[in-house]
Amino acid sequence: MNIRPFLQSCFSAFSFWGLVVATFFFAASLTPSLLPRQFAVQGLLSGLALTVGYGMGVFFVWLWGYLELPRPNATLDRLSKQLTVAGVAVVAILFLWRATIWQNSIRQLMEMNPVATAYPWRVALIACVTAVILILAIRGLRRGWLYLHAQVNRVVPRRVSYVLTTIAIAIFVLLVANKVIAKWALDVVDNAFLQLDEYVEEAIEAPVDALASGSTESLIDWDSIGRQGKRFITTGPTQEQISEFTGKTAKRPLRVYVGVRTKETPEERAKLALDELIRVGAFKRSILIVATPTGTGWLDPGAVDTVEFLHDGDTAIACIQYSYLPSWITILVDPQRSRVAGRAIFEEIYSYWTALPHDDRPELYLQGLSLGSLGSETSADLFTVFEDPIQGAVWSGPPFPSTVWDQITRDRNADSPSWLPTFRDGSMVRFTARENALDRWGKRWGPMRCVYIQHASDPMTFFSPDLVYRKPSWLVGERGPDVSPYLRWYPIITFLQIAFDIPMATTTPHGYGHNFAPASYIDAWFAVTAPEEWDNEDTARLKKLFAE
Structure with missing residues (x-):
């Protein structure tokens, strides 16, 4: 043949x-x-x-x-x-x-x-x-267009038929894509992750400690808390573990979590979170952190466990869930969810916090990873907090729609790369990566300290629609230490490549991509919260503990 x-x-x-x-x-x-x-x-x-x-x-x-x-x-x-x-x-x-x-x-x-x-x-x-x-x-679409054009052209002029046929096919494609394919795919994904959120792991049981969310004394119903929330409440360092590490008498860290199924609206969840904080005595602690979770409701243990060690358990962390879908899907479906939730819980807690005497209230901080960073960074209206400022924030893996992060990056000092920028005199905002870069400004900090942790290899951060036609700033000049020397920008192609990287952003080892190492959080929290009686040797021991 x-x-x-x-x-x-x-x-x-x-x-x-x-x-x-x-x-x-x-x-x-x-x-x-x-x-x-x-x-x-x-x-x-x-x-x-x-x-x-x-x-x-x-x-x-x-x-x-x-x-x-x-x-x-x-x-x-x-x-x-x-x-x-x-x-x-x-x-x-x-x-x-x-x-x-x-x-x-x-x-x-x-x-x-x-x-x-x-x-x-x-x-x-x-x-x-x-x-x-x-x-x-x-x-197939083209054949459909030609057939429809032939029919329409019988009653209207040829050029008018071109326009009408194109509009009709475009509407058909959009309807099928959005109302059929996208809806079906979203329903499947939503149902799968809802079941996962409701899944009760055998090793996790309702807490008996009265200070724990979901206990019989708690204002929050245990069964309404999602899988990630239950993990957050029942895991983390105990009072005994912290005491053993520091050699001091530690307190029991406080954690408050309100699930997306606990209350109908973010405002109701925020109000319940505040009531629970008051119930457990969170405003008598030294450190209070308003944390915004990722799309699945997850809080990175490296972000929350570390700060509890740094402050001998004299901490309280509050969080409300806004979704159970992965961050990259939530960004496509409704990126405003994290912003609405972050703003709701911050305003509720901040209003109560500002009414307390300055010398008898905890220091107030923000924390968020990924989509949580997007929601957290806009939760505190600067014009509101200027009168009574919070103490700072630790944000990691800011996703590309993050407006505050984007503005700071674009306004960075000219001699710094976009993947690790410096901003003005470094007294308010600093950036760090896998290797600690927070000491570049020495100890020159202002009253409000904010740290962004980001990796040059993180597609969730460095994706951008204009990759279609423009070479990104993170490929101009010196590139990040975790970016391949063979990476080159190609119109359209690089856009597709980085877009495909996003769903796999957390498949990398800690310290790369969208996976952040506890060591980075330790450096960030140390710089932001400035714990007393803590030195470099303690930092090294804590990093070793989490590395093990």
């Missing part, structure tokens, strides 16, 4: 120059981004890149003809296509061969074991299948 005619008939169904551009897009998609990728994820990414590249190639061919630009003669056209096929094939094979090297360049920086292969041929197969499915779907 002669396979050549069969292959020619297959490829004749596609645009030659569309396939050429698609292959270049495919090759570029194999280059490294911020995180290492498993071959199936890489295949889906490359398939989408193939589809986008093919569409652009077809568009440019149409534009060339529309502008009536000259075409080469048949002989020159055939020769140019042969040379192009050879060149494109070499590029594709070379990039597939380099894929393993590129993936290991990221893994090495993140202290991960290298992979023997990135499975390039599996990637190519998955990419081709994905691209064919997407292209066939788009062609």
Whole structure:
């Protein structure tokens, strides 16, 4: 059987120059981004890149003809296509061969074991299948457009038909995408994570301590608290563990958590959280932290456990849940949830706190990770707190929609990179990363101390829609220590790569991507809260304890 005619008939169904551009897009998609990728994820990414590249190639061919630009003669056209096929094939094979090297360049920086292969041929197969499915779907829409246009053109002029048909198809696609596909997918995800939030782990039982949320004396019903809230309440360092570490008589750390199913609205949850804080005597503690959780309701143990050790358990942490979906899904569905919840609990607690005597109330701090950082950083209206300021905040992994973080980063000192900026004189806001960078300004702190912890390899932070057409500032000049030296910006491609990185942002080891090490929180809380009778040796011991 002669396979050549069969292959020619297959490829004749596609645009030659569309396939050429698609292959270049495919090759570029194999280059490294911020995180290492498993071959199936890489295949889906490359398939989408193939589809986008093919569409652009077809568009440019149409534009060339529309502008009536000259075409080469048949002989020159055939020769140019042969040379192009050879060149494109070499590029594709070379990039597939380099894929393993590129993936290991990221893994090495993140202290991960290298992979023997990135499975390039599996990637190519998955990419081709994905691209064919997407292209066939788009062609189906085009056939639908042509059929509808033929019907509409019978009663209206041709150009009017073009407009009406395009609008009708666009509305159809949006309705199907939003009301059918997106709704179905969201319902499935929502139901799955709701069941996960309601899941009761065997090792976790309702607390008997009267000071614990969910106990029989508590104002908060135990069964209404989600899975992450129950973990937060029942885990963490005990009074005895803290005393053993510090060698002092510690207090029992206080933790208040109101689940998303406990009360209907954020305002009601915030009011209940305040009442619970008053009940357990939280305003008699030295440190009070208003924490905004991630989308799932999770509070990073590295963020909350560490500060309890730093202050001998003389702490209280309050939190209300606003979602049970992962942060990256909540950002797509409703990013305002965290802001509304953060503002509700802060205003409730702040109003009560400001009415207390200054010398008989705790120091007040904010804390948030990921979507919690987005909600927390805007919870305190500066024009309100200027009269009676809080003491500071520790925010980690601010996601890309974070407005306060974005404004500070854009207004950073010119001699600092965007992945680790310095802001003015460093007296109010400082940035740090895996390696502690908070001492760059010495001990020059103002009355309000705020710290952002961020990693240069975190796609949740450094994704941006304008990656489609603009090289990001974090790739200009010196790049972060955990960013591959092979990473290059390509229009459209880098946008797709970083977007695909976001769901995998927490799959990295601690200290990279969207996973933050307890050591970073220890440095941040030490700088922000300035615990008394605490030295560098204590810091080193605490870091060792959490590392173990």
